[in-house]
Amino acid sequence: MTEVFRHSTFISQEIIRLSIIGFYPNNIKWKFLTYLWMVIIYLITAAQMWTVTALTIHSVDLTVISEIFLFSMTQISFINKLISFHMKLKNAAKLERMLSRNVFTQVSLTELAVMKQQFKKCQRVLNIFIVLCFGVVLFYAVFPAIDQGQPGQKNYPFPGEFPFNPDDYYMWVYCGQILTVASSAWTNSAIDCLFQKHVTMATVFFQILCGRFRNVMDKLDENNEEILRRIKKCVIYYNATIEYVSMIQNTFSYGILIQFLCSVIIICLTVFQLSLVVDYNSTKFVLMIIYLLCMMFQVSLYCWYGHILMEKSNEITAACYAINWNDLDLVNQKLLITIMERAKRPVELNALGVFKLNLSTMVTILRTSYSYFAVLQQIYKK
Template structure:
């Protein structure tokens, strides 16, 4: 049971994230050539592709002739600005992220004890894996549709607009601009969704640990008091460690969720504005691609809000789990111990985005409402 892979849902994705320069490599702290290459690898990969590509997109938006033309680029430019925040955050806190992953995977305090716990863990890991593989696949499919749809247009057009420093609307040079667009956007898209997956997985894993604590409390219903008292002390210690994990998780996910929520309303707004001015008959391929992009963006906001909400709900549900024990039959000393734990549980467990709001479903609803308000205001201004 100690050898159970507690990170089975993202084990392969962790490898992909190292190869895409998002997470630090193992054993990269030495002075050898290989260690140095591992440390500079993320910058060598992302500087000519991600950061240069995003800079060219913003240059194109700022030098556009009118607001309608800028709106065709802004929806993606703001999306990639969120990616920059995520990249800088994970690079700045690369050691904290590696330590948290190591704790979740190898710390013996979080070992699963019996067959029921292993079944519970593996079932939920498979559900998470299924959801996020669909999310990653759907995001990459939207990018693929964008790459292909431009070939059905009458004029030369790039899948995702950016400034090209040469005349690319010719048969000979078009594929140079198109090829760079495909490589850079694929890396940006993959990096974006992988960082979303990592942040959501941290919150998912911690919520699973709170659920595990609740299961262990409920399992004390028929246990003798002497055994229950020893187990209660272990549960209290585990609860304190999981709350510490929550604080570490908050440091990692707070900046990226904050930027995602702030910019998502504008992203959805400009995407809807682009759809209104594009029309299905004129550009059916790009129209469908933009519709899919909006759907993926809504899912991208929903997922961290959902898993942040799940973490809070399962942490607060521990109070009910305490009442599921056989506390009426315990001695005064054991009941006092439970009473102290109940007082400890009054401290709410919440993951906050900066100092502005709690990560949960209410902020998702508010973001969608803000996006609609911005869209209505933008339409009114354009008229």
């Protein structure tokens, strides 16, 4: 007995979040306003980066420069990811259409239960990430008001070089900086969550495929024609899943590459700020802790879900071998051998061929960040 399951419901939250700001290709009402908001996001992000990086011209203080580069790397990563996703909007629509194929929507009750269980696990993990993003925005909004500086001095979420006196427009500048962080967190987390959910669905497809291979001879002892029909259906499912993963790779790989390169510097500078610059009793220290957790969690999501996808695709060979293949005719045995040979090469996601999305890459990022931190620490002490 089979059921029809709409996989697009799993990514509906991310579609809504990206549609509101014009970064998803669907026919929604008030499209002009969404495009206007999209342009505003680009403008305020570029303006905020300009005001912050302009400080490097007049500053020789390593602590100030590290704080500037910390914010700059975050925004560079965000803008590149945003532009990359914007250029691949048609691919995002193709991914959604792929999920509506009959090969994916027709599932058994057992497979449906497996899917719902994995989707719930993924959503719980992503909820933690969303809470961390919200915490970063919240603390960026409140720490300048709590951590008072010198008497009469007005604090801002970020340092900046303005062509005017920002104290004359304090509330406008303050709200503008918070709006930059909020829009970045909203869009960035939505793109991240959309990617993780697509990868989770691909992982579940491989898990379902393994179960179908193991059950290819279920209630069929000598009917080789029916077994051949089942194996061919598995091959169609396998090819559709590989095509789906390839589209995920094509849509998100450039943004992931920039994210990983910037994350190395961001984690390094955040640890530097925590260990040597920020006062332990300040609100900013709590902010930097949450920010560090958020960045490490973000990188971990990419590497962890990419690693699980690779492992599940690697189980196809064992699933084929688990069949009583010696009871099959020669045609079915040759077909199984062909599938097993193809499955020897696991399906892997990578960042434009530079980084593979697995746990080894996660360790490499953390190790490189620590190496940079050690060098920066020595420079600071001298």
